[in-house]
Amino acid sequence: MNRSWWVWRGLLVIPVLWLGIFFVLPLGLLVVYSFLTHQGYGNVLWQWTGENYARLLNPTYGEILLRSVGLALGTTLVCLVLGYPLALWLVTQPRPWRTIFLLLVIIPFWTNFLVRTYAWMVLLGQRGVINSILLGLNIISEPLNLLFTPFAVWIGLVYGYLPFMILPLYSTLEKFDFNLVLAAQDLGANFWQILYRVLIPLSMRGIGVGCLLVFIPAVGAFVTPDILGGARSLLVGNLVQNQFLKTLDWPLGAALSVVLMLLILLPILLYLRLGEPGNPMNFSS
Amino acid sequence: MAIKSWWRWWWLGLLTLGLAAWLPLGCTGLNSPPTPPAPTATLSIYNWATYIDPQALSEFEKRFNVRIKYDTFDSPDTLYAKLKPGNPGYDVIFPSDYLVTRMINEGMLLPLDQAQIPNQVNLSDQFRNPAYDPGNRYSMPYQWGTQGIGYNKKKIGRAIDSWEVMFDPQYRVSWQEESRATLGAVLIALGLDPNTTEASEINRARDWLIQHKGNIIAFAPDTGEELLNQGEVVLAFENSGDVFQVMAENPDIAYSIPKQGAILWVDTMAIPKGAPQVELAHKFINYLLEPQVAAQISNYTRYATPNQTAIQDKLIRAEDLNNPAIYPPPGVMRKLYILKNLPAPTLKLYEAAWNAVKLKVGKA
Structure with missing residues (x-):
């Protein structure tokens, strides 16, 4: 035990305390609450029960959970399909331009997420920009119902989380040696073969990180469906929010959160498993 | 150009910016009247x-x-x-x-x-x-005030006087994101007491809403009048004054206290x-x-x-x-109900009913 060993241990105290107080403790409280008895209007009885989980067996909750996961998967897929070519294009740009284009991807972050989501209301509304243009060009005679539909939520999610896909892809592809593409071409590989055999396997890490960064917030999203989804596209995030802020059924909300967390943990475990043995975070071969 | 001179330009730019920001401030500072004492609390x-x-x-x-x-x-x-x-x-x-x-x-x-x-x-x-x-x-x-129906009279083509129209599948409607208010209004529409403690009556209101979920566009968090004004819905269950505020800018909008009664x-x-x-x-x-x-x-x-x-x-x-x-005549006043606080077990019934409504409407 030399001195630097102690210094390192000492430096760990603060983050461990931080995580303990602000992450582990609240998480434990959440789990505890999910097993307490709901007493109406925000009060709980300190009596253990599995009732909250039993209530979740109601098939409607299952449907909404399934729909949230489906929507999150769809969002992730679209972000990947849109983000991958863009990231690829970005890294092939000459130096000064590359930085400028990357900045353009990041700049929307400087505006508040709520404002950007409200902007979609202005675009999608009955008297919104899209409907006005289509009506003006006589393409449609009645305004389309775009806002307050699952479609609007999906657009909002893809728009909101696309940068989370592009940035990790960019940082992975930036280190990619494009001589490998030339080598593959020399060996007679066509475009798709290069993509599937060379590019994608060597950028798996970025793809994995990007997909997680999009999927996890998308599956719990509640602001976007709240603003763009209306009454008919409830997601599991809204359910949790409703339990805590509207009906004040904290135990049910806690049980929902626990289930949701376990559901999110699954793809993360899967992701770690895909890594090389002994080095879970590294799976770029 | 050498790196060094780039830096010089950078500093010069910064200096200009700083001056530009400071100058108007300085000038107004000279002309402004003496500032009032700082707020005490x-x-x-x-x-x-x-x-x-x-x-x-x-x-x-x-x-x-x-x-x-x-x-x-x-x-x-x-x-x-x-x-x-x-x-x-x-x-x-x-x-x-x-x-x-x-x-x-x-x-x-x-x-x-x-x-x-x-x-x-x-x-x-x-x-x-x-x-x-x-x-x-x-x-x-x-x-x-009252909680009644704000509606687009141009799109509906007539004055309305009944809650029935809120359940007409041809109209896009919004209810309020407020359990007691929305369930209370549905109870009144069904001819029941909005302060009922009967589980069967609360559940009737719940089932009635779910049965007519087809035209529900939004449970608006006190923004129904905006949805009405922007044409997202043609009928909104809203607070009287909120509707009047948009009526001032949009003559197509009207407000009605339905004949079955409303919440005061x-x-x-x-x-x-x-x-x-x-x-x-x-x-x-x-x-x-x-x-x-x-x-x-x-x-x-x-x-x-x-x-x-x-x-x-x-x-x-x-x-x-x-x-x-706004100030209803005595005859209408008699049909207005004030929501009462209800005992916890009853509130739990309203909560459960509301949860079911949001869930069933939300999965459409």
């Missing part, structure tokens, strides 16, 4: 959104030399949820009738010092000593336990009960005032006073 208020004339606030700030911190909520559920875990520092809150009772029962409100609120003599007898707070021990009425609500001013500025809070409540101030606010929000002096002194805009949708 901050009063924190938690009220509904779009529910006061901002001028009334700045007037109070000037008169008492204080700063007002003004937060807004969009439903009584939100107000309660925010205060329940402990007062985060608000001095004056605006709970609705039934919520006052619940907050009193749960010891969340401070009894008012009646001596510090002499302006309460201006209140109409109708709104004094209410059932939700006997003797006005904890709350003073602020404004009142009274919003109050109260001081939550743990308020940092109790004395100032009393001053503020007393200030809002001044006839001129009460009239100024009601003329702005288009809600009815309980301030009898303001009405008698003709401080209220005549067109509002003669508008039966």
